[in-house]
Amino acid sequence: MNIKKISLVVATTLVFGGSVSGLNLTKPALAAHSNVHDINILPYKISEELTRKIEGASTSDVFSVIVSFNKMLNKEDYTKLEKEIGEFSRRYTYDSVISGFAGDLTKEQILLLNKNAFVTLIDLDQIVTNYDDIIVESTFSKDKNGWIGGFSDYPYKDKLHYKLRFSLKLLPKEINNKQKGLYLSGYNGSDDLFMFVKKKLDTNDRLKPNTKYSVTFDFDIATNAGDKMGVGGSPGESVFVKIGASNTEPIPFIDKTGFYLMNIDKGNQKEEGKDAFMIGDLAKMTIDKKYELKPFNNKQRPFIVETDKKGELWLFIGTDSAFEGVTSIYYPRIKVTLKEVKE
Known part of the structure:
Protein backbone atom coordinates (compact mmCIF):
# COMPACT_ATOMS: atom_id res chain seq x y z
CA MET A 1 0.00 0.00 0.00
CA ASN A 2 1.52 3.31 -0.96
CA ILE A 3 1.57 6.44 1.18
CA LYS A 4 -1.18 8.17 -0.81
CA LYS A 5 -3.54 5.24 -0.18
CA ILE A 6 -2.59 5.11 3.50
CA SER A 7 -3.24 8.84 3.79
CA LEU A 8 -6.69 8.43 2.23
CA VAL A 9 -7.62 5.58 4.57
CA VAL A 10 -6.45 7.42 7.67
CA ALA A 11 -8.08 10.68 6.65
CA THR A 12 -11.37 8.87 5.89
CA THR A 13 -11.26 7.19 9.30
CA LEU A 14 -10.62 10.52 11.02
CA VAL A 15 -13.51 12.27 9.32
CA PHE A 16 -16.12 9.55 8.97
CA GLY A 17 -15.02 6.82 11.39
CA GLY A 18 -16.02 8.63 14.55
CA SER A 19 -12.46 9.02 15.79
CA VAL A 20 -12.27 12.81 15.65
CA SER A 21 -13.22 13.17 19.29
CA GLY A 22 -10.46 10.72 20.20
CA LEU A 23 -7.86 13.15 18.86
CA ASN A 24 -8.60 15.67 21.62
CA LEU A 25 -9.44 18.49 19.24
CA THR A 26 -10.80 20.63 22.04
CA LYS A 27 -8.33 23.22 23.26
CA PRO A 28 -5.39 21.26 24.78
CA ALA A 29 -4.50 22.19 28.33
CA LEU A 30 -0.82 22.28 27.41
CA ALA A 31 -1.50 25.21 25.08
CA ALA A 32 -3.27 27.35 27.64
CA HIS A 33 -0.18 29.45 28.30
CA SER A 34 1.55 28.98 24.95
CA ASN A 35 2.25 31.49 22.24
CA VAL A 36 -0.17 29.80 19.83
CA HIS A 37 -2.39 32.70 18.77
CA ASP A 38 -6.18 32.56 18.83
CA ILE A 39 -6.04 29.41 20.95
CA ASN A 40 -9.50 30.08 22.38
CA ILE A 41 -11.30 29.95 19.04
CA LEU A 42 -13.94 27.21 19.17
CA PRO A 43 -14.29 24.66 17.80
CA TYR A 44 -10.55 24.03 17.94
CA LYS A 45 -9.57 22.11 14.79
CA ILE A 46 -5.83 21.58 15.30
CA SER A 47 -4.93 18.17 16.73
CA GLU A 48 -3.19 17.96 20.08
CA GLU A 49 -0.05 16.47 18.55
CA LEU A 50 0.22 19.28 15.99
CA THR A 51 -0.42 21.85 18.71
CA ARG A 52 2.59 20.50 20.60
CA LYS A 53 4.67 20.82 17.43
CA ILE A 54 3.74 24.42 16.68
CA GLU A 55 3.93 25.60 20.27
CA GLY A 56 7.08 27.68 20.56
CA ALA A 57 7.70 27.60 16.79
CA SER A 58 8.04 30.78 14.77
CA THR A 59 5.16 31.78 12.48
CA SER A 60 7.27 30.95 9.39
CA ASP A 61 8.21 27.39 10.45
CA VAL A 62 6.79 24.76 8.06
CA PHE A 63 4.92 21.57 9.05
CA SER A 64 3.69 18.58 7.01
CA VAL A 65 -0.06 18.30 7.64
CA ILE A 66 -3.32 16.72 6.51
CA VAL A 67 -6.26 19.12 6.26
CA SER A 68 -9.87 17.91 5.94
CA PHE A 69 -12.88 19.96 4.76
CA ASN A 70 -16.62 19.55 5.24
CA LYS A 71 -17.23 20.24 1.53
CA MET A 72 -15.57 19.49 -1.79
CA LEU A 73 -13.22 22.23 -3.03
CA ASN A 74 -12.56 22.93 -6.70
CA LYS A 75 -9.59 24.71 -8.30
CA GLU A 76 -11.20 28.14 -7.78
CA ASP A 77 -11.80 27.36 -4.10
CA TYR A 78 -8.13 26.50 -3.58
CA THR A 79 -7.11 29.69 -5.37
CA LYS A 80 -9.36 31.68 -3.04
CA LEU A 81 -7.97 29.83 -0.03
CA GLU A 82 -4.40 30.71 -1.05
CA LYS A 83 -5.41 34.37 -1.29
CA GLU A 84 -6.60 34.14 2.31
CA ILE A 85 -3.65 32.30 3.89
CA GLY A 86 -0.87 32.52 1.28
CA GLU A 87 0.49 29.97 -1.20
CA PHE A 88 1.24 26.47 0.07
CA SER A 89 2.47 23.13 -1.26
CA ARG A 90 -0.03 20.30 -1.83
CA ARG A 91 1.44 16.79 -2.18
CA TYR A 92 -1.94 15.04 -2.47
CA THR A 93 -5.48 16.33 -2.96
CA TYR A 94 -8.47 14.25 -1.81
CA ASP A 95 -11.68 14.89 -3.71
CA SER A 96 -13.60 11.61 -3.79
CA VAL A 97 -14.56 10.00 -0.46
CA ILE A 98 -13.46 13.04 1.49
CA SER A 99 -12.25 16.52 0.66
CA GLY A 100 -8.88 17.79 1.79
CA PHE A 101 -5.17 17.71 1.08
CA ALA A 102 -1.79 16.65 2.43
CA GLY A 103 0.86 19.34 2.17
CA ASP A 104 3.17 21.81 3.86
CA LEU A 105 1.91 24.83 5.82
CA THR A 106 3.57 27.43 7.99
CA LYS A 107 2.46 27.86 11.59
CA GLU A 108 0.78 31.13 10.57
CA GLN A 109 -1.19 29.36 7.81
CA ILE A 110 -2.27 26.60 10.22
CA LEU A 111 -3.61 29.17 12.66
CA LEU A 112 -5.45 31.00 9.87
CA LEU A 113 -7.01 27.72 8.68
CA ASN A 114 -8.22 27.05 12.22
CA LYS A 115 -10.56 30.04 11.76
CA ASN A 116 -11.98 28.73 8.47
CA ALA A 117 -15.60 27.54 8.68
CA PHE A 118 -15.25 24.58 6.28
CA VAL A 119 -12.06 23.15 7.83
CA THR A 120 -12.79 20.13 10.05
CA LEU A 121 -9.33 18.87 10.99
CA ILE A 122 -5.67 19.90 10.77
CA ASP A 123 -3.29 17.13 11.82
CA LEU A 124 0.34 16.06 11.35
CA ASP A 125 0.92 14.06 8.18
CA GLN A 126 3.37 11.79 9.99
CA ILE A 127 0.56 9.61 11.36
CA VAL A 128 0.24 7.99 7.92
CA THR A 129 3.89 6.94 7.68
CA ASN A 130 4.52 3.22 7.24
CA TYR A 131 7.17 2.32 9.82
CA ASP A 132 8.76 -0.22 7.46
CA ASP A 133 9.67 2.64 5.11
Whole structure:
Protein backbone atom coordinates (compact mmCIF):
# COMPACT_ATOMS: atom_id res chain seq x y z
CA MET A 1 0.00 0.00 0.00
CA ASN A 2 1.52 3.31 -0.96
CA ILE A 3 1.57 6.44 1.18
CA LYS A 4 -1.18 8.17 -0.81
CA LYS A 5 -3.54 5.24 -0.18
CA ILE A 6 -2.59 5.11 3.50
CA SER A 7 -3.24 8.84 3.79
CA LEU A 8 -6.69 8.43 2.23
CA VAL A 9 -7.62 5.58 4.57
CA VAL A 10 -6.45 7.42 7.67
CA ALA A 11 -8.08 10.68 6.65
CA THR A 12 -11.37 8.87 5.89
CA THR A 13 -11.26 7.19 9.30
CA LEU A 14 -10.62 10.52 11.02
CA VAL A 15 -13.51 12.27 9.32
CA PHE A 16 -16.12 9.55 8.97
CA GLY A 17 -15.02 6.82 11.39
CA GLY A 18 -16.02 8.63 14.55
CA SER A 19 -12.46 9.02 15.79
CA VAL A 20 -12.27 12.81 15.65
CA SER A 21 -13.22 13.17 19.29
CA GLY A 22 -10.46 10.72 20.20
CA LEU A 23 -7.86 13.15 18.86
CA ASN A 24 -8.60 15.67 21.62
CA LEU A 25 -9.44 18.49 19.24
CA THR A 26 -10.80 20.63 22.04
CA LYS A 27 -8.33 23.22 23.26
CA PRO A 28 -5.39 21.26 24.78
CA ALA A 29 -4.50 22.19 28.33
CA LEU A 30 -0.82 22.28 27.41
CA ALA A 31 -1.50 25.21 25.08
CA ALA A 32 -3.27 27.35 27.64
CA HIS A 33 -0.18 29.45 28.30
CA SER A 34 1.55 28.98 24.95
CA ASN A 35 2.25 31.49 22.24
CA VAL A 36 -0.17 29.80 19.83
CA HIS A 37 -2.39 32.70 18.77
CA ASP A 38 -6.18 32.56 18.83
CA ILE A 39 -6.04 29.41 20.95
CA ASN A 40 -9.50 30.08 22.38
CA ILE A 41 -11.30 29.95 19.04
CA LEU A 42 -13.94 27.21 19.17
CA PRO A 43 -14.29 24.66 17.80
CA TYR A 44 -10.55 24.03 17.94
CA LYS A 45 -9.57 22.11 14.79
CA ILE A 46 -5.83 21.58 15.30
CA SER A 47 -4.93 18.17 16.73
CA GLU A 48 -3.19 17.96 20.08
CA GLU A 49 -0.05 16.47 18.55
CA LEU A 50 0.22 19.28 15.99
CA THR A 51 -0.42 21.85 18.71
CA ARG A 52 2.59 20.50 20.60
CA LYS A 53 4.67 20.82 17.43
CA ILE A 54 3.74 24.42 16.68
CA GLU A 55 3.93 25.60 20.27
CA GLY A 56 7.08 27.68 20.56
CA ALA A 57 7.70 27.60 16.79
CA SER A 58 8.04 30.78 14.77
CA THR A 59 5.16 31.78 12.48
CA SER A 60 7.27 30.95 9.39
CA ASP A 61 8.21 27.39 10.45
CA VAL A 62 6.79 24.76 8.06
CA PHE A 63 4.92 21.57 9.05
CA SER A 64 3.69 18.58 7.01
CA VAL A 65 -0.06 18.30 7.64
CA ILE A 66 -3.32 16.72 6.51
CA VAL A 67 -6.26 19.12 6.26
CA SER A 68 -9.87 17.91 5.94
CA PHE A 69 -12.88 19.96 4.76
CA ASN A 70 -16.62 19.55 5.24
CA LYS A 71 -17.23 20.24 1.53
CA MET A 72 -15.57 19.49 -1.79
CA LEU A 73 -13.22 22.23 -3.03
CA ASN A 74 -12.56 22.93 -6.70
CA LYS A 75 -9.59 24.71 -8.30
CA GLU A 76 -11.20 28.14 -7.78
CA ASP A 77 -11.80 27.36 -4.10
CA TYR A 78 -8.13 26.50 -3.58
CA THR A 79 -7.11 29.69 -5.37
CA LYS A 80 -9.36 31.68 -3.04
CA LEU A 81 -7.97 29.83 -0.03
CA GLU A 82 -4.40 30.71 -1.05
CA LYS A 83 -5.41 34.37 -1.29
CA GLU A 84 -6.60 34.14 2.31
CA ILE A 85 -3.65 32.30 3.89
CA GLY A 86 -0.87 32.52 1.28
CA GLU A 87 0.49 29.97 -1.20
CA PHE A 88 1.24 26.47 0.07
CA SER A 89 2.47 23.13 -1.26
CA ARG A 90 -0.03 20.30 -1.83
CA ARG A 91 1.44 16.79 -2.18
CA TYR A 92 -1.94 15.04 -2.47
CA THR A 93 -5.48 16.33 -2.96
CA TYR A 94 -8.47 14.25 -1.81
CA ASP A 95 -11.68 14.89 -3.71
CA SER A 96 -13.60 11.61 -3.79
CA VAL A 97 -14.56 10.00 -0.46
CA ILE A 98 -13.46 13.04 1.49
CA SER A 99 -12.25 16.52 0.66
CA GLY A 100 -8.88 17.79 1.79
CA PHE A 101 -5.17 17.71 1.08
CA ALA A 102 -1.79 16.65 2.43
CA GLY A 103 0.86 19.34 2.17
CA ASP A 104 3.17 21.81 3.86
CA LEU A 105 1.91 24.83 5.82
CA THR A 106 3.57 27.43 7.99
CA LYS A 107 2.46 27.86 11.59
CA GLU A 108 0.78 31.13 10.57
CA GLN A 109 -1.19 29.36 7.81
CA ILE A 110 -2.27 26.60 10.22
CA LEU A 111 -3.61 29.17 12.66
CA LEU A 112 -5.45 31.00 9.87
CA LEU A 113 -7.01 27.72 8.68
CA ASN A 114 -8.22 27.05 12.22
CA LYS A 115 -10.56 30.04 11.76
CA ASN A 116 -11.98 28.73 8.47
CA ALA A 117 -15.60 27.54 8.68
CA PHE A 118 -15.25 24.58 6.28
CA VAL A 119 -12.06 23.15 7.83
CA THR A 120 -12.79 20.13 10.05
CA LEU A 121 -9.33 18.87 10.99
CA ILE A 122 -5.67 19.90 10.77
CA ASP A 123 -3.29 17.13 11.82
CA LEU A 124 0.34 16.06 11.35
CA ASP A 125 0.92 14.06 8.18
CA GLN A 126 3.37 11.79 9.99
CA ILE A 127 0.56 9.61 11.36
CA VAL A 128 0.24 7.99 7.92
CA THR A 129 3.89 6.94 7.68
CA ASN A 130 4.52 3.22 7.24
CA TYR A 131 7.17 2.32 9.82
CA ASP A 132 8.76 -0.22 7.46
CA ASP A 133 9.67 2.64 5.11
CA ILE A 134 12.56 4.98 5.83
CA ILE A 135 11.38 8.48 4.95
CA VAL A 136 13.75 11.42 4.77
CA GLU A 137 11.88 14.71 4.37
CA SER A 138 13.32 18.23 4.29
CA THR A 139 11.44 21.53 4.03
CA PHE A 140 14.38 23.82 4.96
CA SER A 141 12.45 26.09 7.32
CA LYS A 142 15.47 26.52 9.61
CA ASP A 143 18.59 25.07 7.96
CA LYS A 144 19.91 22.92 5.10
CA ASN A 145 18.93 19.75 7.00
CA GLY A 146 22.21 18.03 6.13
CA TRP A 147 22.07 18.68 2.39
CA ILE A 148 25.35 19.81 0.82
CA GLY A 149 25.74 21.62 -2.49
CA GLY A 150 28.37 20.97 -5.17
CA PHE A 151 29.39 21.62 -8.80
CA SER A 152 31.35 19.75 -11.46
CA ASP A 153 32.14 19.63 -15.19
CA TYR A 154 33.95 22.95 -15.38
CA PRO A 155 37.62 24.06 -15.52
CA TYR A 156 39.30 24.90 -12.23
CA LYS A 157 41.11 27.93 -13.68
CA ASP A 158 37.77 29.55 -14.65
CA LYS A 159 36.01 28.85 -11.35
CA LEU A 160 35.25 32.51 -10.56
CA HIS A 161 33.87 33.04 -14.07
CA TYR A 162 31.23 30.37 -13.41
CA LYS A 163 29.71 32.32 -10.47
CA LEU A 164 28.86 29.17 -8.54
CA ARG A 165 26.48 29.71 -5.61
CA PHE A 166 24.91 27.42 -3.01
CA SER A 167 22.98 28.68 0.01
CA LEU A 168 19.76 28.53 2.03
CA LYS A 169 17.67 31.35 0.60
CA LEU A 170 14.12 32.73 0.69
CA LEU A 171 12.07 31.61 -2.31
CA PRO A 172 11.12 34.14 -5.00
CA LYS A 173 8.12 36.23 -3.99
CA GLU A 174 5.91 34.73 -6.72
CA ILE A 175 6.40 31.31 -5.07
CA ASN A 176 6.42 32.09 -1.34
CA ASN A 177 8.65 34.81 0.07
CA LYS A 178 8.21 33.44 3.62
CA GLN A 179 9.58 29.98 2.80
CA LYS A 180 13.21 29.01 2.23
CA GLY A 181 14.84 26.55 -0.12
CA LEU A 182 18.23 25.27 -1.22
CA TYR A 183 19.51 27.72 -3.83
CA LEU A 184 21.97 26.78 -6.58
CA SER A 185 23.20 29.03 -9.36
CA GLY A 186 25.94 28.85 -11.95
CA TYR A 187 27.03 30.01 -15.39
CA ASN A 188 27.49 27.08 -17.81
CA GLY A 189 30.51 28.25 -19.77
CA SER A 190 31.65 24.67 -20.38
CA ASP A 191 28.30 23.66 -21.93
CA ASP A 192 28.23 20.84 -19.39
CA LEU A 193 27.82 22.24 -15.86
CA PHE A 194 26.49 19.85 -13.20
CA MET A 195 24.95 21.44 -10.07
CA PHE A 196 23.86 19.11 -7.29
CA VAL A 197 22.81 18.65 -3.67
CA LYS A 198 23.68 15.55 -1.64
CA LYS A 199 22.84 14.08 1.76
CA LYS A 200 24.39 11.23 3.74
CA LEU A 201 22.28 8.53 5.42
CA ASP A 202 23.51 5.86 7.83
CA THR A 203 22.43 3.51 10.64
CA ASN A 204 21.08 6.49 12.59
CA ASP A 205 18.43 6.65 9.85
CA ARG A 206 17.67 2.91 10.37
CA LEU A 207 19.75 1.77 7.37
CA LYS A 208 21.35 -1.68 7.58
CA PRO A 209 24.89 -2.57 6.44
CA ASN A 210 25.34 -4.32 3.05
CA THR A 211 21.61 -4.08 2.34
CA LYS A 212 19.81 -3.19 -0.89
CA TYR A 213 17.15 -0.46 -0.89
CA SER A 214 14.78 0.92 -3.49
CA VAL A 215 14.91 4.70 -3.40
CA THR A 216 12.15 7.04 -4.60
CA PHE A 217 12.51 10.80 -4.72
CA ASP A 218 9.63 13.29 -4.51
CA PHE A 219 10.65 16.95 -4.68
CA ASP A 220 9.95 20.35 -6.20
CA ILE A 221 12.22 22.72 -8.09
CA ALA A 222 11.45 26.42 -8.42
CA THR A 223 12.47 27.22 -12.00
CA ASN A 224 12.15 30.29 -14.21
CA ALA A 225 13.24 28.52 -17.41
CA GLY A 226 10.42 29.49 -19.76
CA ASP A 227 12.31 30.36 -22.93
CA LYS A 228 12.50 27.72 -25.66
CA MET A 229 15.71 29.03 -27.21
CA GLY A 230 19.13 29.81 -25.77
CA VAL A 231 22.86 29.58 -26.43
CA GLY A 232 23.79 25.92 -26.84
CA GLY A 233 20.22 24.86 -26.10
CA SER A 234 17.06 25.74 -24.21
CA PRO A 235 17.45 27.06 -20.63
CA GLY A 236 14.69 24.63 -19.65
CA GLU A 237 14.54 21.67 -22.01
CA SER A 238 18.34 21.40 -22.23
CA VAL A 239 18.91 21.36 -18.46
CA PHE A 240 18.29 17.78 -17.36
CA VAL A 241 17.24 16.82 -13.82
CA LYS A 242 18.87 13.71 -12.39
CA ILE A 243 18.49 11.73 -9.18
CA GLY A 244 20.78 9.08 -7.78
CA ALA A 245 22.16 7.19 -4.80
CA SER A 246 25.56 5.69 -4.09
CA ASN A 247 27.50 4.13 -1.22
CA THR A 248 30.38 6.34 -2.39
CA GLU A 249 30.18 10.03 -1.53
CA PRO A 250 29.64 12.06 -4.74
CA ILE A 251 32.68 14.35 -4.90
CA PRO A 252 34.07 16.51 -7.73
CA PHE A 253 37.77 15.89 -8.45
CA ILE A 254 40.24 17.59 -10.77
CA ASP A 255 41.46 15.46 -13.69
CA LYS A 256 44.82 15.77 -15.48
CA THR A 257 43.52 18.57 -17.69
CA GLY A 258 42.43 20.71 -14.70
CA PHE A 259 38.74 19.93 -15.21
CA TYR A 260 36.34 19.13 -12.35
CA LEU A 261 34.59 15.78 -12.89
CA MET A 262 32.42 13.62 -10.62
CA ASN A 263 33.86 10.50 -8.98
CA ILE A 264 30.55 8.67 -9.55
CA ASP A 265 28.87 7.76 -12.86
CA LYS A 266 26.07 10.28 -13.35
CA GLY A 267 26.11 10.13 -17.15
CA ASN A 268 26.45 13.24 -19.30
CA GLN A 269 23.62 15.72 -19.88
CA LYS A 270 20.53 13.63 -20.82
CA GLU A 271 22.60 10.44 -20.88
CA GLU A 272 22.19 8.37 -17.71
CA GLY A 273 24.90 6.66 -15.65
CA LYS A 274 24.92 3.65 -13.35
CA ASP A 275 24.61 5.99 -10.34
CA ALA A 276 21.93 8.36 -11.70
CA PHE A 277 18.59 8.49 -13.54
CA MET A 278 17.30 11.36 -15.67
CA ILE A 279 13.72 12.21 -14.61
CA GLY A 280 12.91 15.46 -16.45
CA ASP A 281 14.14 18.94 -17.25
CA LEU A 282 13.74 22.50 -15.95
CA ALA A 283 11.26 23.69 -18.60
CA LYS A 284 8.14 25.31 -17.13
CA MET A 285 4.76 25.74 -18.77
CA THR A 286 4.72 29.53 -19.11
CA ILE A 287 7.17 31.60 -21.16
CA ASP A 288 7.60 34.52 -18.75
CA LYS A 289 10.59 35.03 -16.45
CA LYS A 290 8.72 34.30 -13.22
CA TYR A 291 9.52 31.29 -11.07
CA GLU A 292 7.07 28.45 -10.68
CA LEU A 293 7.24 25.14 -8.82
CA LYS A 294 7.78 22.04 -10.91
CA PRO A 295 7.31 18.62 -9.24
CA PHE A 296 9.57 15.62 -9.87
CA ASN A 297 9.48 11.99 -8.75
CA ASN A 298 10.68 8.55 -9.81
CA LYS A 299 7.88 6.54 -8.21
CA GLN A 300 7.42 4.47 -11.39
CA ARG A 301 11.15 3.69 -11.53
CA PRO A 302 12.74 3.32 -8.07
CA PHE A 303 16.51 3.52 -7.84
CA ILE A 304 18.20 0.41 -6.38
CA VAL A 305 21.31 0.91 -4.25
CA GLU A 306 23.22 -1.13 -1.65
CA THR A 307 24.65 0.34 1.54
CA ASP A 308 28.30 -0.20 2.43
CA LYS A 309 29.58 -2.27 5.36
CA LYS A 310 28.90 0.67 7.72
CA GLY A 311 25.28 1.02 6.56
CA GLU A 312 26.01 4.31 4.77
CA LEU A 313 24.84 5.73 1.45
CA TRP A 314 24.51 9.12 -0.24
CA LEU A 315 21.46 10.62 -1.94
CA PHE A 316 21.86 13.28 -4.61
CA ILE A 317 19.80 15.42 -6.98
CA GLY A 318 21.36 17.47 -9.76
CA THR A 319 20.93 19.38 -13.00
CA ASP A 320 23.14 18.48 -15.99
CA SER A 321 23.15 21.44 -18.36
CA ALA A 322 23.63 21.90 -22.10
CA PHE A 323 22.45 25.52 -21.90
CA GLU A 324 25.34 27.99 -22.12
CA GLY A 325 23.99 30.55 -19.70
CA VAL A 326 23.07 31.12 -16.05
CA THR A 327 20.78 28.62 -14.30
CA SER A 328 19.39 29.58 -10.87
CA ILE A 329 17.02 27.20 -9.08
CA TYR A 330 15.58 26.48 -5.64
CA TYR A 331 14.72 23.20 -3.90
CA PRO A 332 11.97 24.09 -1.35
CA ARG A 333 11.09 20.48 -0.49
CA ILE A 334 12.78 17.09 -0.84
CA LYS A 335 11.24 13.79 0.26
CA VAL A 336 13.01 10.45 -0.19
CA THR A 337 11.53 7.05 0.65
CA LEU A 338 13.71 3.97 1.05
CA LYS A 339 12.34 0.41 1.14
CA GLU A 340 14.47 -2.62 1.90
CA VAL A 341 14.69 -4.97 -1.08
CA LYS A 342 13.85 -8.51 0.00
CA GLU A 343 15.74 -11.14 -2.00
